[in-house]
Amino acid sequence: MVTRRPNAVIGISIVLAGAILAIAVALLAQMRMDALRRAQDAIFNVSLLVERDVSRNLEIYDLSLRAVIDGLKQPGVLELPPQIRQMVLFDGSISAKDMGSVFVLDEHGDVRFDSREWPPRPAHLADRDFFTAQRDAPDRGLYISHPFSPSGKEEDLRIALSRRIARPDGGFGGVVVGTLRLTYFHRLFDGMKLGPSGSMALMLSDGTMLMRRPYEAKTIGINLTGTANFSRFVQRPSGDFYGTAAIDHVERWYAFRHIDIYPLILDVALSTNDIYIEWRRRAWIIGTLIAALDVTIITLAILFAQQLRRRRAAEEELRELARTDGLTGLNNRRAFEEHLNAEWRRAQRNDRPLSVLLIDVDNFKGFNDLYGHSAGDEALVGVGRCIAQNVRRPGDTAARYGGEEFAVLLPDTDAAGALQIGEQIRAAVQALQCRHVASAHHVLTVSVGVATAQGAGFASSRALVDAADHALYRAKDAGRNRVLADEEAVDAADGGEAADRALSTPDTEGRTR
Incomplete structure (x- = not known):
């Protein structure tokens, strides 16, 4: 179960937090794409x-220029009175807002007709690009000039x-030219919502800037040929890109297009x-909330895991207390019997020896009567320490079996080895030199009963303990302070010689395990 694994709780919380974060990141990425898509559409x-x-207004102006050329070709127009001729050649659209004068120039660049005045204002314009371009290229069509200011003022x-x-023979007969104030483009651009850092630019196909937003007079007329963005403008009729x-x-997203049939390029860009x-x-709001949520989830998981660890530690402590004798620190009888049953099954399965020692403190009631229960408890602690010091293998189990009685479980130990361990414990307790005037030995001693099961000698683990208990009573009856083995086990091992030695000599040394 997850509740039994604190680290799993933290792991699951991290996975959950990661999933929430991944969903948030995917959502924010989609929102970012949506923001770009809306900007692109805009x-x-x-x-x-x-x-x-722009295309519509240029077309209207171009139609006016064509009308002037057509009017000049009509018979008798040039012989009309000046006021009527002005009305025939120059229509009303020429006087619209932001439209300048329309001039008819002869082949030398001199003004023949002026839409604003008669007689025309004298001017020689043969050096202007709108004149030379038409003179040098018969099939030029409509030509749009570079920006200029007739008065030298920025606003003009x-x-x-x-x-x-x-001419009728196809030769160069002059130029019809009209002007358009750049304030038209200025107002048009200013009317568009492009954000604080957006831009818009209109330029000639040769890279000459005609108008730009944000407006700066010094940018009008500059040439952008060779710049990275303009190089992209001339590659396709329209498109978009980051630049x-x-x-x-300023980094912007650009959308550009060539304006209809005119040599003009328009770009619109959003920062x-x-x-x-x-x-x-x-993203900042969502990211903050997600981060706070993830931190909260992980923090709560860590706190929960800590509580689980504390709970497990407490449960382990309770289990340990339930299996441990509070006075001596050895296993209690319940724990001993659990180990006994497990080792009994293993010994029977693997055909290995299993020995049990039952140890009883000699004349303990008299010791308590003489020295008090506190001294009795100290004596039991000392006996438990002697047992623990001589039972050291990982599989061995030492326990307080009840009152002044102790038990030792020795897996993979034969009768000789068990007798040796029992003798070591007996000698260690006697070596404590705990004064006991009511004892025949004048010090605190123990008696030890040993039983060993190997093969089919005992029907159950309970029978093995009973055999050790029987050996213990024999040791008590024989005078105490001695180690005796179960008679049948000893006889089976060496024909009864070990029992005879144990009965005759209290300090018999056992064989090594």
Whole structure:
């Protein structure tokens, strides 16, 4: 049973605590994956929303540029009065918020028409990238320029969108160009919820930064070609990955996409710290509770195991007390009989000798009457000590059999060996020189009866004890202070010679065991 094994209780508690911890870890891992999945869905939705908004507005602006080119090709448009011609060439969308002027440039880069004024503001723009790109590449299509500020002010940053004007013969006839203020992208980006450390960036396909959140004017126009993140942007039309920003060195989860047919790349990124901040808070709470629960389980198991050990120790002590004589410290009669029955079965099974010694203190009643019960108890303790000192083998058992009577069980010991042990005990008690004036020897002595079973000599263990008891009475009748063996056992061993020696000589030396 588990309650009988304190260490098993601790082991089970550790396994239980480990199982709870494993479940908690699995749950936290799933919660972490869920947090990342929600963040991925969020930035995907944001990037899709921004891409569609930017694409729609660029398409509207591009349609306006195409309308100007188509208007210039219509017969008679150039001969119309200036106000009507302005209305024909430039539609109302050009005047929308964040839209700048639309210019028609001739092949030399000079302004022919201006959507804002007539006559047009004089300007020579042949050195601008939106002009040179169209002049040098007949099939360029819509071109989006690098950011610039016509007034030199930070708040006036804008980009230009241009289309080539082709002559009837296919030659270069100039450029239609319109500007778009970067405040449009600034407001659009600021309206998105990306967390405290989130970012969003719009760049040209050549790596030029057009707008970034968080906004810093110095980042507008920088080129990101060669950075780790941009290298990933140009590899696929869209995707997502973990990366560290080259600008602020913050680790983020990026989702990027190329905007429709335009040479633009949009990326939306959430800081890993923002993604997992709520998860970390919950993980800390759950982890603390689980740790406290595990510690409590193991602590209670340890305390319970300690109580079990104390209980077992107490039970062992009680069992020992139940089997031990309180005065002499030897086994009591109950323990002796348990050992006797066990050794009897083993001796019968293995055909090995088994000897029993019964020892009685001579004239003990007279000793008690003369010297008192306290002295009697001390005498019994001394006798018990003499017995214990001469019965040393692991299998031997010494016991107080009752009153002033003691018993010794000697497994694997023949009659000669048992007589020797009995003689050693008798001599040791006599050597105590415990004064006893009522004794014929004037000191405390003992008489010892020995019986040995081997083969089919005795029917039961009880018969063996009775034989030792009979030998003890013979020793008493023969004058006390002597060791005598059961007559039948002695006769069987050596024809009765050992009995004769025991009867005639109180101090006979027994043979070695």
